[in-house]
Amino acid sequence: MNSFDINRFGRALRWMISVNFRSLLMWTLGLTLGVAMGELMVRAMIQTTTPQETHTTGILGGFFVVYIIIGVVVGICNLFVELDKKPRRQAFLMLPATNLEKFLAATVFATVSGFVMMHLSFIVGDTLRVVFRALFYGDSWNSFVFPEVVKMMTFDGISSYHSLGYRLMSLAFLVSGLVWLHSxxxxxxxxxxxxxxxxxxxxxxxxITAFVWFKRHHGGSMFYTYYTADVMEEGVGAMTYVLTAFFAVFSFVNYWLSFHIFKGFELITNKWMNYDFYK
Structure with a gap:
């Protein structure tokens, strides 16, 4: 079993789903109720001083952008957290699949499940809040927060009013940055x-702090847009190309190191790490 086989990968992925489905479902239900209750309390507190609906929705939208981002990266970080116990770890390592297939199965499951869990819990929780407020307080049935979240998470650099070169570089920077963050x-x-x-x-x-300090003291622009006599001028600085190249190279390095560490997984490891650097 040296070559990648999609069927073995699928079976390993199904094993990950079956083992983690119950805990994933419980987390999703708990987060859904937490979102609904949190929105109800925050909206009630904000509306006592600021009755404007759009202002309240904007505040909640900003909060849930952070909520979704943190939840997804936590899910990625916990790709092997369910394998902490020896019997489950042993069962996973003994699956009839290659190391690459098992590693990809765990990575795909952690990424997709975290993404689905956070978005689903937010959308359903937001809907429950709308239904509750509409039935008992007469609020609008169209006071959802998730359209505001979608708008906040849209990257302006790829908007149609920018030039083609600006948009392409913005897209390359965005994709490479997200891939690097995932890696x-x-x-x-x-x-x-x-x-x-x-x-x-x-x-x-x-x-990030070190990068901001360096940029502040040594200069280096990224994306910039300004207006001269009502004419929009825009450009892409050298720092953008440097960072895009950095993201591309070190995404590969991070994934390679992750897979190398995974191949060294053992049933018994030290308290803090999955890899024994002294073996």
Whole structure:
């Protein structure tokens, strides 16, 4: 079993789904109720001082953008968290599939399940809040928050009013950045056995802080748009090309390291990591 086989990959993925389905369902139900109750409480508190519907929706929309992003990356970081116990870890490692097929099955499951869980819990919870407020308080049936969230998560750089070159570079930067972020948290979730999201996020924040400091003291522009005599001028700075190349190269490096660490998985590991660096 040296070559990749889609059927073996599918069976490994089904195993991941069957083992994690119950806990995933419980988390989704719990988050759905949390979203509904949270929206009800926040809306009630905000409307006592600011009765405008659009203002309240905007505040909730901004909060749930962060909610979805954090939830998805937590899901990516927890790609092997259900394999912490020895019997389940042993069953996974003994699946009739190659290391690559098992690694891809775990990665795909963690990514898709986290994405679906966060979006589904938010949309259903938001709908429950709308139904409850409409039935008991007479609010509008069209006071959903998720259209505002979609609008906030839309990247302006790929909008049609920009030039083609600007949009293409914006799209390349966006895609490479998202892939790198996914690879970074995949590496953290593969390497660390505990607190993978916390440790990875601390490293990420430290890196962003260092980049902002460097950019502030040494210059370097990215995307810029300004108006001269009502004429829009726009351009892409050299820093954008550097970062896009960085994201592309280190996405590959992160995935390669993640797979290398996964191939070294053992039934018994130390308390903090899935890989023994001294073997």
């Amino acid at each position: 970074f948290y995949t590496l953290g979730g593969t390497l660390f056995r505990k607190y993978a999201f916390v440790i990875s996020s601390i490293v990420l924040v430290a890196g």
